[in-house]
Amino acid sequence: MKKIGIISDIHGNLHSFESVISALGKEGVDEVWCLGDIVGYGAFPRECIELAKETCSIILGGNHDLAVASKISLSEFNYEAREAVEWTVEQLEESEIKFLGELEPIKKISVLNFTVLLSHGSPVNPVWEYVFTGADAARAFYAMEAEGVSICFLGHSHVQMVAAERNGEVAIERPEKFSIEKNKMVILNPGSVGQPRDYDPRAAYIVLHNDYQIEFRRVEYDVDAAAKAIVEAGLPPFLAARLKTGY
Numbered sequence: 001m002k003k004i005g006i007i008s009d010i011h012g013n014l015h016s017f018e019s020v021i022s023a024l025g026k027e028g029v030d031e032v033w034c035l036g037d038i039v040g041y042g043a044f045p046r047e048c049i050e051l052a053k054e055t056c057s058i059i060l061g062g063n064h065d066l067a068v069a070s071k072i073s074l075s076e077f078n079y080e081a082r083e084a085v086e087w088t089v090e091q092l093e094e095s096e097i098k099f100l101g102e103l104e105p106i107k108k109i110s111v112l113n114f115t116v117l118l119s120h121g122s123p124v125n126p127v128w129e130y131v132f133t134g135a136d137a138a139r140a141f142y143a144m145e146a147e148g149v150s151i152c153f154l155g156h157s158h159v160q161m162v163a164a165e166r167n168g169e170v171a172i173e174r175p176e177k178f179s180i181e182k183n184k185m186v187i188l189n190p191g192s193v194g195q196p197r198d199y200d201p202r203a204a205y206i207v208l209h210n211d212y213q214i215e216f217r218r219v220e221y222d223v224d225a226a227a228k229a230i231v232e233a234g235l236p237p238f239l240a241a242r243l244k245t246g247y
């Protein structure tokens with residue numbers, strides 16, 4: 001019996017990360033996969049790196065992780081994201097920066113008789129490209145076909161969702177449960193642990209069961225404490241405010 005927790009976009013939010021890890025412990029998962037962006041925005045990058053190393057069997061690199069490690073340019077980041085990357089670099093040890101810089105943004109794995117693509121953003125461009133719309137997902141499906149996979153878990157948008165074919169079109173849905181079917185193209189996003197942007201401030205994750213049933217979950221955490229720590233760290237106050245609205 002294998003059960004897997006899938007998480008993404010922790011963004012230095014230790015309060016939400018601890019809540020999710022504790023919830024996954026209660027769920028009895030055998031493994032946790034992280035789809036990237038351990039750091040950036042939140043006040044606890046070091047603690048989140050440590051907890052990710054302790055608890056996750058697979059960790060991808062997101063755009064924030066790679067920017068902190070100077071592997072990608074800061075020019076595409078907005079003001080708050082850039083400030084947060086620069087602040088995060090100052091907090092980390094050399095070895096932690098090196099760890100982030102070595103993370104890959106995309107990985108193909110075999111599990112439970114399926115081959116699955118794990119990617120931070122769209123497999124079209126796993127570091128930068130978002131999957132928000134049916135059109136984004138349709139483009140991603142081509143990239144998945146080129147890799148010979150029909151199932152992709154990805155993060156980056158901070159929005160929990162499924163993209164699947166419905167009557168010849170690619171539709172975005174937000175169900176609580178979903179059944180993966182062999183050879184049907186599907187993209188699943190667990191949402192964000194540390195900075196949800198789907199108007200629900202609770203931390204988000206996925207539980208993948210061994211019969212390929214998916215459950216989308218949310219868990220409460222101490223949003224006020226995480227927000228207060230962001231302000232006290234001198235990070236842009238907007239990064240604290242958006243945790244409370246979940247957007």
Ligand code: ZN
Pocket residue numbers: 009011037062064156157158
């Ligand atoms: Zn992110």
